[in-house]
Amino acid sequence: MTLLDFARGPALQAALVIFIIGALWRFIGALLLPWRLVPAQPREGSPGTVSAWLKGMAVKMWPHEPFAKHGAFQFINGYIFHVGLAIVVFLFVPHILFIQGLTGLSWPGLPNSFVTVIGVVTAASLVAALLHRLRSPVLQLISRVDDYISWLLTFLPVLTGLLATAHLGARYETMLALHILSICVFLIWFPFGKLMHAFLFAFSRGMTGVRLGQRGAEL
Amino acid sequence: MTAKTTASGVPYDAQGEMTDQARRDAAMKGFVKEFGAVAASHLESCVRCGMCSEACHFYVATGNPAYTPIHKLQPFEQAYKRHAGPFSPVYRLFGLVPSVTVEKLQEWERLIFDACTMCGRCTLACPMGIDIAELIKKARHGMFKAGLIPDRLQLMDRTARAWGSPATPAEDFADIIRDTGEELGVPMNVDRDKAEYLVTVAPAELTEHTKALADAAKVFNAAGLDWTYHTEGFEASNIGYLNGDLELQEKMTRKLIDCAVKIGAKTLVLPECGHAYGAARWEAARWYGGEVPVRVIHMTELLAEVVNSGKIRLKPIAQSATFHDPCQLVRRGGVNEAPRDVMKALDLKLTELENTKALTWCCGGGGGVVSNTRADPIRYKAFELKKREVDATGTQRFVTACGQCRITLNLGAKHFKWDKKVESLLELVADNLAD
Numbered sequence: 001m002t003l004l005d006f007a008r009g010p011a012l013q014a015a016l017v018i019f020i021i022g023a024l025w026r027f028i029g030a031l032l033l034p035w036r037l038v039p040a041q042p043r044e045g046s047p048g049t050v051s052a053w054l055k056g057m058a059v060k061m062w063p064h065e066p067f068a069k070h071g072a073f074q075f076i077n078g079y080i081f082h083v084g085l086a087i088v089v090f091l092f093v094p095h096i097l098f099i100q101g102l103t104g105l106s107w108p109g110l111p112n113s114f115v116t117v118i119g120v121v122t123a124a125s126l127v128a129a130l131l132h133r134l135r136s137p138v139l140q141l142i143s144r145v146d147d148y149i150s151w152l153l154t155f156l157p158v159l160t161g162l163l164a165t166a167h168l169g170a171r172y173e174t175m176l177a178l179h180i181l182s183i184c185v186f187l188i189w190f191p192f193g194k195l196m197h198a199f200l201f202a203f204s205r206g207m208t209g210v211r212l213g214q215r216g217a218e219l
Numbered sequence: 220m221t222a223k224t225t226a227s228g229v230p231y232d233a234q235g236e237m238t239d240q241a242r243r244d245a246a247m248k249g250f251v252k253e254f255g256a257v258a259a260s261h262l263e264s265c266v267r268c269g270m271c272s273e274a275c276h277f278y279v280a281t282g283n284p285a286y287t288p289i290h291k292l293q294p295f296e297q298a299y300k301r302h303a304g305p306f307s308p309v310y311r312l313f314g315l316v317p318s319v320t321v322e323k324l325q326e327w328e329r330l331i332f333d334a335c336t337m338c339g340r341c342t343l344a345c346p347m348g349i350d351i352a353e354l355i356k357k358a359r360h361g362m363f364k365a366g367l368i369p370d371r372l373q374l375m376d377r378t379a380r381a382w383g384s385p386a387t388p389a390e391d392f393a394d395i396i397r398d399t400g401e402e403l404g405v406p407m408n409v410d411r412d413k414a415e416y417l418v419t420v421a422p423a424e425l426t427e428h429t430k431a432l433a434d435a436a437k438v439f440n441a442a443g444l445d446w447t448y449h450t451e452g453f454e455a456s457n458i459g460y461l462n463g464d465l466e467l468q469e470k471m472t473r474k475l476i477d478c479a480v481k482i483g484a485k486t487l488v489l490p491e492c493g494h495a496y497g498a499a500r501w502e503a504a505r506w507y508g509g510e511v512p513v514r515v516i517h518m519t520e521l522l523a524e525v526v527n528s529g530k531i532r533l534k535p536i537a538q539s540a541t542f543h544d545p546c547q548l549v550r551r552g553g554v555n556e557a558p559r560d561v562m563k564a565l566d567l568k569l570t571e572l573e574n575t576k577a578l579t580w581c582c583g584g585g586g587g588v589v590s591n592t593r594a595d596p597i598r599y600k601a602f603e604l605k606k607r608e609v610d611a612t613g614t615q616r617f618v619t620a621c622g623q624c625r626i627t628l629n630l631g632a633k634h635f636k637w638d639k640k641v642e643s644l645l646e647l648v649a650d651n652l653a654d
Contacts, residue, residue: 029305030259038505041514043553060348063270064578067344070273078268078346138269141284147267192306197266197347204264205348207257212350215501216553218343218577 004173007180015184022191023199031203043216056209057202059219073132077125084122088115088158116165123158126151146193153189156182223325230593231325234366234373239321242365246324247298249361249463254303258357261349262299265289271351274344276580277334280600288341288351291330294319295358321365328367331358333594338546338581352551355586359463369591372462380467383474384454386422392450395425396432405433406440411447416521417484417513418446419455419475421492423622431491431622434649435518441652442530446488452478455489456623457498461587468498472506475499479513486514488521491645493547493585493621500552517548519620522648523557526564532653535566539614542569543605543628543641544579545621558620558644565647570612572605580604582619584627602631609639620644 001009047055062068063075089095093109100106109115130151133139160179163169170178190196212219224230237245254262271288272278278286301307301316310316339352362368368376375385383389393409400407408414418439424431432448439446452475459467479487489495500515516524525531540562548554555576562569574580583601588594605628609617617639619625628641 026263026305030263031256033254033256033259033303035257036255036505038502039510040501040504041510046553056348060346063346064343066574066578067270067274071268071270071344074268074270075346136269138272138278138284138287139267142267142269142287142290144267194266197264200260200264201347203260207260208342208348208350211257211353212342212551212553215551216555217549217551218553218555219348 002173002177004177004180007177007184011181011184015187019187019190022188023196026191026196027199030200040214042214046216047213049210049214052210052213053206054209055213056205056207056219059209060201060205074129077128077132081122081125081129084118084125085154085158087118088122088161091115092119112165116162119158119162119165123155123162126155126158130155149189150193150195153182153186154195157186225322225325227326229326229329231328231367232370232373233325234368234370237366242367243319243321243324246294246361246365246367247302247319249364250295250298250358251302253357253360254299257350258354259299259304261347261351261354262292262296263304264347264349265296266347268346270344270346271341271349274340276336276338276340276583276601276604277597280604281597285330286334286597288335288355289349291327291335292351292354292358294323294327295354295361297323298361324362324365324367328362328369329593331355331362332369332372332586333588333591334597336546336581336583336585336588338585339551340546340578340581343550343577356460356463359461360465361463363463363465368462369587369593371591371593372458372587375458375587375590376462376464376467379454379458379471383471384422384425385456385458386425386454389450389453392425392448392453395429396448399429399432400436403430403433405436407433407436408439408447410450411482413483414445414447415484416444416446416486416488417452417475417479417482418448418488419490419495420448420453421456421490421495421622422454423626424490428622428625428643431643431645434643434645435488435490437649437652438522438525438531438645442525444525444530447482449478449482451481452476455495455499456492457495458587460494460498460502468502469506472498472503476503476507476511476513484513486516486521489515489517491518491620491622491625491643493545493552493623496552496554497547517552517554517557517620518645519548519554519557519561522645523560526561526648531648533564533566533648534651534653536616536647536651537566538568538616539612540567540569540616540618541572541609541612541614542575543572543582543609543617543619543624544576545619545624546579546581546585548620550577550579558618561644561648562618565651567616567618567647568614570614572608572612574608580608582621582624582627583631584623589623589627589630598627599631599634602628602635606631606635606637606639616642618642618644618647 164175396409
C-alpha cells in the first residue's frame, strides 16, 4: 500500500468516523443538558421562536456599525478566509471529483487557475489572522492551545493543496498524500476544538435570537 | 466578612467561615447547576476572536485586556469543560482541564462583579451570538454560594433578606409614603386592599430620590388610575438578581407577584430601575413556576401608555435634550420607543447620543457596580465615555429612566465637576402635568 493509498483509504475512513462520532457526541452532550426555558410573556409584536432563531442567525452575519469600525480587520479578514475556504473546498474541480467518488454527488466547479488564486489569498488571510492573534494583547490573553492547533490544521490542507497543485515540495503523489492526510488530521480534530463553531454557531446565535427577540430587543 | 488580597496582589472579599476546599466546591456546585443546553451552546461556540472587548466600556475606557468580556468567564468556562461539557470525562481522566482553584475564583471576583455591569453590549458584538451578560449572571450564582462577592453587595443582600429591601425595613414603608405625600402635598395610596395597579419602588426612592414616590403618585392620580403602593410588595430592585443569590431573587420576585395577585392588580408597575425590569419582567415566571398572572411593565412604559392614550396631558418644555438608554430597559429589555414617545410629548427636541438605543454605552454602574465602591476608579473611567457623547450633543437637558443610572451618572458628574444634571423622565412628566 502506497502512502497515497493509505491516505485515500483507511486514513480518510478513520478520520470521517471520528469526525462524525465526535461531532455527534459534542452536539448531544451539550444539547441534552436541561433546557430550563423561562416562559416569560413575549413582548407584543415580537417574532415567534422560529423566526427569532433565524433572525438571530442572519443578523450576526454583519456587525453593528460601532463594532464593525473597531473590528474591521477581523471582520473583513474573517470573511475572506471563510469564503476562500468554501470556494477552495467545494468549487475546485479535483475536489468535486473526489467527493463524487465518495458520495456520488457532483456540481459544477470553477477554473483551476482561479481557485488557485483564491487558495493563495486564503492562505495569506490565514497568516494575517495568526499574526493578528499573536500581536493583539487581548487575543494573547484569551487564546488557548486550541486556537493555534485549529489554525495550523486549517492552514496545512491549504498549503499542501497549493504545493500539490504547483508540483512543489515533493513528488506529486507524495504531496497529494500529505494533502489528504492533513485533511484527515483536520477532520479528527474538528469535533474537539473550536472548528465546531461551523455547526454550533447556528445554535448559539439562534438561542440569543430567541432570548432577545422575544423581548423586542435588538440582536 | 474580610477584605483580603490574593498571592498575585488582587483584592477580594470573602464571606463566611469556609475552608478553601469547601469554598471551591460550593462554587463548582453553583456553576454546574447553571450549565443547561443554552449556556452550553454558548460556552461551546466561542472562537476567541476578542471582538467583545471593544464592546465593553471597562475595556475601552482602560485598555486593560483583562476586561475582555469572555475572559471574565474563564473559571466558569473551565468548570463547564471539566464538570459538564460533552468531553468532561476525558478531560478529567487525563487531567487535560484542571480543577478551578480557589485562588482563581478569588482573583476573578473583581472581574465578575467589579468589572461587569451585565449590560449586554458584548452580547450584541459577539459574532457567535454568545450571551456573555447572561453567562456572567450565572457565574455570579456560584460565586455567591462560595461566599466570594464584594462585601458591599453582601451587605445589601443581608439587609434585603432581613428587611425585604436594602433601603428600609418593610414596616417603615407605609410611613415613608405617607410622610412624602404630606411633605410634597401629593395624595398617596398605600396598602389598599384592592387596586388595578400595584406600584413598586427602587431603594434610592426610599432614600435620596423620595420625590419619585410623589411623582409616580401624581401621574397615577392625574391619569385617573386605580392604584396603590403596598407594604407586602414594594421593593422591586432585586438584589438577589444582581448578587447571584437565587434564594433571595425568588423571595423578592414572589413577594411582588403574590402581592399583586392578593390585591387583584392587573398590572405591576416597576419603578425607574433597570435591573428590576430584568428580574421581574423576564425572569419572574421562573420563580413563580409558570406564566405570571399579572402584566409587568416599567414606569417608562406606563408613562408612554398614559401619554399616548391621552389620559394625561403635558406642558411643553420646548428645550433640546438627549437620552441615556438604561441597558436593562432598552438593550436587554426592548423598551426602545416608549421613552422617546414621552419626550416627544414633553416637546423635548431629542438629539440621540452617538451610541444610542441598543448600542448605548452603559452608565458604568449597573449590576451592582455603583454600590461596590471598590469599582469606583474604573466606573469613573467608563463615565467619561458617556460624558463625551453627551457633551457632543450640545443639548440643554440630559434625561434617563433608571434611578441607578442617574445615581451613577450624577456621581460621575460630581467627580469630574461636570455641570450636567441627570434628570428622571418620570420627574419631568410629573413636573409638567397640564392642569
